[in-house]
Structures are given as C-alpha cells and as structure tokens.
Amino acid sequence: MVQLHTDRLHGSVTAPVLGSISFLNEVMSRHPGAISFAPGAPHPDTLPDVDVQRFTDRFLDHAVVRGASPDRARRLLFEYGPARGLINDIVAEALRQDYGIDAPPESYVITVGAQEAMLLVLRALFRSSGDVLAVANPCFVGITGAARLLDVDVLGVDETAHGLDLDGLARSCQEARAAGRAVRALYVAPDYSNPGGSRMTLDCRHRLLALAAREDLLLLEDNAYGFTAAADDELPSLKAIDTEGRVIHIGTFAKTAFPGARVGFVIADQRVDGGDARILADVLASIKSMVTVNTSPLSQAVIGGMLLEHGGSLDRLSRTKSELYRRNLHLLLDALDRDLGSPPPGVHWNRPDGGFFVRVHLPVPADTDLLEVSAAEYGVLWTPMRQFFLDGAGDTQIRLSCSYLDPDGIDEGVRRLAAFLTKETRQ
Structure with missing residues (x-):
C-alpha cells in the first residue's frame, strides 16, 4: 500500500x-x-417548518410565470444548471427590498454556502504573493482557512467593541507598502462578527468605506448575522452605502432558512477590464464551474420557494x-x-x-x-x-x-x- x-x-x-x-x-x-x-x-x-415539496412547487410556479413550460421548469431541478445560479432574480429582489442593496441579478453568483463564496473571491482576487488579505483579529475560521488553502497571506487587524480598529488598518496598509506589499482586500463582518461579537457603528462604516477608497482596498463583507438585529436597531450594510463599488457582499441562507440546503451567494458587480469578462461575477462563475460546477438546483428551488412564500422578503423569512x-x-x-x-x-x-x-x-x-x-x-x-x-x-x-x-x-x-x-x- x-x-x-x-x-x-x-x-x-x-x-x-x-x-x-x-x-x-x-x-x-x-x-x-x-x-x-x-x-x-x-x-x-x-427547522420543522421546512416543507421541501411545497417550497419546491412554489419555485416551479414562479419559473412557469417567468416563461418556462411546466416540463422545462421541472427539468431545471434535475439538470446541472448554470454556474451563476437559478434564483438570482429572487435573491436580488429580496436584498433590494429589505436591505437597500440595488444590484442586478447578473451580479449575483449562487454558491454552495458562504464558504464557497469566500473561496471563489479569494481565488479571483489574489494573484500575486505580494498581495495580503486583512482580517479582523479574532476572525471567522472559514475565511482564514480558505486563505490558507490558497496560500494567501493574512494580516490581522484588532477588533474593538465598535468594529475594526481603523487606525490600525491604515497603519497596516502603510507598513505593507513600505515592505513592498499591498493589502488587496479586507474581510469584514460589520454586524455581530463571529467570534468577536462586535458591531460597527454607522460612522465607522462610512469611515471604513472612505479608508478603502484612500488605500484602494476591496471590502469582502460577510453578513451572516445582520438579520438578528432588532427591527428598530438595523444599520445599513456596507454594500447598501457603497458608492464606489468597493464592497463584495457575501451572504448565506444557513441561518435565515436552513443549513442543510448549503446555499449562499456573493454580489460582485465590480467591472473587470481586459479579456471577455464584464463584471467580477462573470469571473467567479467561471471559477465555480471548475470547483462545484453549479449549486444544487433542488436546494436553490427550496430556498427560492421559501423566499417567494414570504412575499419575496428575506426579512419576513427570518x-x-x-x-x-x-x-x-x-x-x-x-x-x-x-x-x-x-x-x-x-x-x-x-x-x-x-x-x-x-x-x-x-x-x-x-x-x-x-x-x-x-x-x-x-x-x-x-x-x-x-x-x-x-x-x-x-x-x-x-x-x-x-x-x-x-x-x-x-x-x-x-x-x-x-x-x-x-x-x-x-x-
């Protein structure tokens, strides 16, 4: 052996x-x-209210309304399906309606959980060994583990009770430049981060976006726990207030729907110059086709049906x-x-x-x-x-x-x- x-x-x-x-x-x-x-x-x-058959049928009805024949709608569930996803329009409308994220469906890639989204984004963004990923310290092991798999160097930035130490992040960017390197992107969970539990104030969010513009950073926003905020205490996501296209937004239905579906998403509407790609989502979809080919159409149908049954609202669902x-x-x-x-x-x-x-x-x-x-x-x-x-x-x-x-x-x-x-x- x-x-x-x-x-x-x-x-x-x-x-x-x-x-x-x-x-x-x-x-x-x-x-x-x-x-x-x-x-x-x-x-x-x-979990007991997850009626897989009912939600699947609800999605099939939606597909027929949008022009598919009943036979074609059912075949959507059994074929490979597009790498970009089947429920992009449903998810995009939910985030526009509930969270003010106005991004077109084609800028979404439906992924196998948020974990795949992280892996795809890191693979696309990090080409040079001189590029560094900044993360909160402490940080969710999913992103640091993905970075380790891809040989992406990680730099920790201390987390305070009000979010990241932005002065420390600015110093880290300067120190990286002095060493001939560059902080390419920052992974950040602005709402109740895992494991730190901190939440960025609205002022801190605006300051982070301004710092990202000055330092030419991309922000990888993970919003797994934002839904737990009280209705009278909601703060806008970084993506919702981003005016320069700095934010790549990563989400999951593991907590708001159910984890067994293994459905997440990434919003990547940044324009990509050169070659045939138009936006970053196109690049991520191409990478995904070589990783998982596509996200399970059956799982997508269940999540899509759950959203539709709740008026197309992620807020009502959760x-x-x-x-x-x-x-x-x-x-x-x-x-x-x-x-x-x-x-x-x-x-x-x-x-x-x-x-x-x-x-x-x-x-x-x-x-x-x-x-x-x-x-x-x-x-x-x-x-x-x-x-x-x-x-x-x-x-x-x-x-x-x-x-x-x-x-x-x-x-x-x-x-x-x-x-x-x-x-x-x-x-």
Missing part, C-alpha cells in the same frame, strides 16, 4: 485552523451528556428566527449575570446585542486540557478562542454560542459553567 507523508502534501493539511471544527465534534461525541455552548448552528426549532436568537442571547447574558454576579478574578465577558456569540475572558489558558475538564467533570462545553486569533491573543478566552440551546439548557449550562469557572480558573 502506498504511504503518503505530510511533507509531500499541501501545507494547509496540517494547519490547526482546518482541524478546529472536527476537534470540537470529537469532544462532543465523547461527552454526549454535556451541555454544549460550542456549535454556532441554527436552533432545531427553526423574523421569527431573529426573535428566537435575540431571546437566547438575552437569556445567556442574564444567566451569566445571575450565576456569576461576582465573577472570579479575571473572568469577564462582552455584552453584544445581537448575533450568536459571547466571549468570556479567563485568568488561565483556555486550552484543550481545560476543555476536557469542563466536559468530563462539569458537563459543559465551549469553544476555545485560540483558533480565531492570528497572534495567540485568544489563549485565555472562550466563546459561548446561544443559538442551539433551549432556555432550560442555557440556564443549566450556565450553572455548570459558573461552577467550572469558580473552581478551575483560580490562579
């Missing part, structure tokens, strides 16, 4: 970031009785889910206040008003050994923050997710967590 050695494989296969999710799954499987604050997955109660996640987040914060009203020295946490996550700072290293103690002796799981940082700054932080648990699970989980923190984090 042929034996392979990691020295002859791509360097990413041994990168810790690629094993972070499987590690947590392995810990959860060994401790099935533990209450887990680890997964950032949608709540199971949001409203009850948004309420559930805000409830869970408030329950988690209230439980932390109740059970850790006088926290042990060095233990403190942030207080986001949306999203799925709360960050807790500890006075001791939050490593795998400590997680094993937490799971085995206290029956509670969490996510170490180390994997989200580029510089080791998260070694004493943990992430708690409120999305997957019921109220009783949150209360009991925090009681167990409080017992664990009180005893195991003494210095």
Whole structure:
C-alpha cells in the first residue's frame, strides 16, 4: 500500500485552523451528556417548518410565470444548471427590498454556502504573493482557512467593541507598502462578527468605506448575522452605502432558512477590464464551474420557494428566527449575570446585542486540557478562542454560542459553567 507523508502534501493539511471544527465534534461525541455552548448552528426549532415539496412547487410556479413550460421548469431541478445560479432574480429582489442593496441579478453568483463564496473571491482576487488579505483579529475560521488553502497571506487587524480598529488598518496598509506589499482586500463582518461579537457603528462604516477608497482596498463583507438585529436597531450594510463599488457582499441562507440546503451567494458587480469578462461575477462563475460546477438546483428551488412564500422578503423569512436568537442571547447574558454576579478574578465577558456569540475572558489558558475538564467533570462545553486569533491573543478566552440551546439548557449550562469557572480558573 502506498504511504503518503505530510511533507509531500499541501501545507494547509496540517494547519490547526482546518482541524478546529472536527476537534470540537470529537469532544462532543465523547461527552454526549454535556451541555454544549460550542456549535454556532441554527436552533432545531427553526427547522420543522421546512416543507421541501411545497417550497419546491412554489419555485416551479414562479419559473412557469417567468416563461418556462411546466416540463422545462421541472427539468431545471434535475439538470446541472448554470454556474451563476437559478434564483438570482429572487435573491436580488429580496436584498433590494429589505436591505437597500440595488444590484442586478447578473451580479449575483449562487454558491454552495458562504464558504464557497469566500473561496471563489479569494481565488479571483489574489494573484500575486505580494498581495495580503486583512482580517479582523479574532476572525471567522472559514475565511482564514480558505486563505490558507490558497496560500494567501493574512494580516490581522484588532477588533474593538465598535468594529475594526481603523487606525490600525491604515497603519497596516502603510507598513505593507513600505515592505513592498499591498493589502488587496479586507474581510469584514460589520454586524455581530463571529467570534468577536462586535458591531460597527454607522460612522465607522462610512469611515471604513472612505479608508478603502484612500488605500484602494476591496471590502469582502460577510453578513451572516445582520438579520438578528432588532427591527428598530438595523444599520445599513456596507454594500447598501457603497458608492464606489468597493464592497463584495457575501451572504448565506444557513441561518435565515436552513443549513442543510448549503446555499449562499456573493454580489460582485465590480467591472473587470481586459479579456471577455464584464463584471467580477462573470469571473467567479467561471471559477465555480471548475470547483462545484453549479449549486444544487433542488436546494436553490427550496430556498427560492421559501423566499417567494414570504412575499419575496428575506426579512419576513427570518423574523421569527431573529426573535428566537435575540431571546437566547438575552437569556445567556442574564444567566451569566445571575450565576456569576461576582465573577472570579479575571473572568469577564462582552455584552453584544445581537448575533450568536459571547466571549468570556479567563485568568488561565483556555486550552484543550481545560476543555476536557469542563466536559468530563462539569458537563459543559465551549469553544476555545485560540483558533480565531492570528497572534495567540485568544489563549485565555472562550466563546459561548446561544443559538442551539433551549432556555432550560442555557440556564443549566450556565450553572455548570459558573461552577467550572469558580473552581478551575483560580490562579
């Protein structure tokens, strides 16, 4: 039998970031009785209303109204389909109606989740080894993992309670130029970032767009958690207020619809000079045809039908889910206040008003050994923050997710967590 050695494989296969999710799954499987604050997955109660047949039929009716014969409409579900997607018009109208993103359907590419969108965008934008991707520090492992797969160098920019440290980003751009390199793009999640939980103010959003213009940056906006904002506290996405075409907007239906569909999208309306391409979406569609060929037409039909059944509105589709996640987040914060009203020295946490996550700072290293103690002796799981940082700054932080648990699970989980923190984090 042929034996392979990691020295002859791509360097990413041994990168810790690629094993972070499987590690947590392995810990959860060994401790099935533990209450887990680890997964950032949608709540199971949001899934029973997914009537796959009804939503598929709703999409087929839409296709017929738009001119396809009933037979041709059904065949759309069983053929490969265009790399660009089948539901571009439905998604474009939803984002125009709900979020003020006025981009034509042809500027959308429907992807296999947001993860594929990130991979496609990085592959298209990063040609030279002198180009650098800037990310928040801490940052979602999906983008840093994709960058590692593609050998794209990543630069961390500190995240504050109000979003990115824009002065730090400007300094990083200057330092890169001085070293003969260039910050090509910035990945940013302006609304309740994973895992940091911060939210950019409106002023910060405008300042970031102005900085991007000065430094000639593209902004890769990930808006996975923006829907969790309260109706009276919504802020415009970067794409909605972008007047120069700096923003490439990435979205997912994993949280607003259901994750099993594996449907996301990217809006890339930037013009591309040279060759036959007209806009960046054309380039991304071409790359996608060599990666996944197309996104499952059946999955697209279900998502399209869900949107159509809710008046073509993403906001209406996600409203009850948004309420559930805000409830869970408030329950988690209230439980932390109740059970850790006088926290042990060095233990403190942030207080986001949306999203799925709360960050807790500890006075001791939050490593795998400590997680094993937490799971085995206290029956509670969490996510170490180390994997989200580029510089080791998260070694004493943990992430708690409120999305997957019921109220009783949150209360009991925090009681167990409080017992664990009180005893195991003494210095």
